[in-house]
Amino acid sequence: MKRSRSPEKGSIFPIKVAELKKILQDQFNNNPDLSFSIYEKKDKKLAVFFIAYLVESEKIENFLLEPLLSKEIPWANTSIKNEIPLNGPEEVVNLKNILANLLLGKVYVYxxxxxxxxxxxxxxxxxxSLQQSETESLVLGPKIGFTESMVTNLNIVRWNIRSEDLVLERFMLGKREPREVRIIYLHSIANSDDVQTMRQRLTELDIDFVEDSAILMQYIEDSSSTIFPQFLSTELPDRFSYSINKGKIGVLVENSPTAIIAPTSFFSYFESTEDLYMRWNVGTFLRGLRFISFLLSTLLTPMYVAAATFHYEIIPPTLLVNLGLSRAAVPFPPILEALFLELMIELLRESGARLPTKVGQTIGIVGGVVVGTAAVQAGITSNVLIIFVALSALASFTAPNYLMGTTARIIRFPMIILAGFLGIIGILFGACFLVIHLLKLTSLGRPYLSPIYPLEMKDFNKVLFRLPNQFQYKRFKSYRPKDLIRYPKQKAKKKKDIDE
Structure with a gap:
């Protein structure tokens, strides 16, 4: 028998079917799932091979094997391509391509x-099937979420954005397990530099395989050392489509129900598409509430620790008396007291998230009540601190984005430590460090704190608050879209009545 040829040497044909079978079995380590059938007709031999569980067996039987084994179709490449009732026949000569495409569900006839x-x-x-998103709950608006199927996700995006201007660039990432990745944007709106940056980061990525969009996001983000997310992840097709229409770039990954949106700013993580479905003043209130909640989540417990340790003068006298009575039986300093309760909250949250839904909710409620009450009665912590810790925990869950909510909870711990050792000076030091850090961050090369830095006053109504729709005739200027105007300003403000 001839020596087996390697996939790097290009074309392996012509070759005997027995030798081809031996080569494929060697390449797949004699995997029993490789189906390799040999058929004979007169003086010719024909091989049909595929991976059994990756293909539709009924189509192979009815539309491929049945016509092939009949006497009507001659065994020649030209006849088979013309007579077999299947779309998209492709002629292949390279063994490396054959091995890769077998794993994608292709069937070969030789x-x-x-x-x-x-x-x-x-x-x-x-x-x-299409289901409601679990991580991004909405009261108003579409409830449908992405799935693990790239075909389904592209179908949803196409239905949401029915424009010939929509571009869907295809990439295959991964050397050992190639996986389909799509860059999606509107050609006449998205900034060309941003598109090229995203394209370059994907093409230069040299990895074995991409497990999920969350993993891909970590590979291609601007800074891997920061705790703040730089790309937005979402399971909601309407948020994805809304961002594409604003001039941003979307990324979909095969086998991942989460899409990536870039570039983003720090304020993007407090926006929700639900704000669009409400009145502008209600949307503004809710967005402002989320900003305040983020500050409360990171600063409320540290402020308690600083006040109870160093700065009694900032506490109102009546509250100071109650605080003193509450802490009279607590043997630990405020910093240890606060860290204990915060760790307890995180343990309850993590255990509730890992248990089944109904059990997890019960554990979270019962555990919080029982452990909190027992901690106060045992003199480990005070009643006042439990209120502050509970408010901080609730505030962290108001962020529409899970990653930013997690970031707020983690930041709280170093802020508590700084407050316990340096008081308000430590909190100010930590806050200044965070601001300087945020000023240095970028998302796809764009400033992370835009439109505050660099200052762009006209973009404030798109991130910090909402105005009525007739004032939203421009896109986000900080991202430099090709087309800044969404609709004419004059027509937006003009009202038409029935008699006109």
């Missing part, structure tokens, strides 16, 4: 001593 093999895409993809 006639002995022909110069090429014929490939048909008959892949079978398992996917779940």
């Amino acid at each position: 006639i002995e001593q022909e110069q090429t093999a014929i490939a048909y895409m008959l892949s079978k993809k398992e996917k779940r």
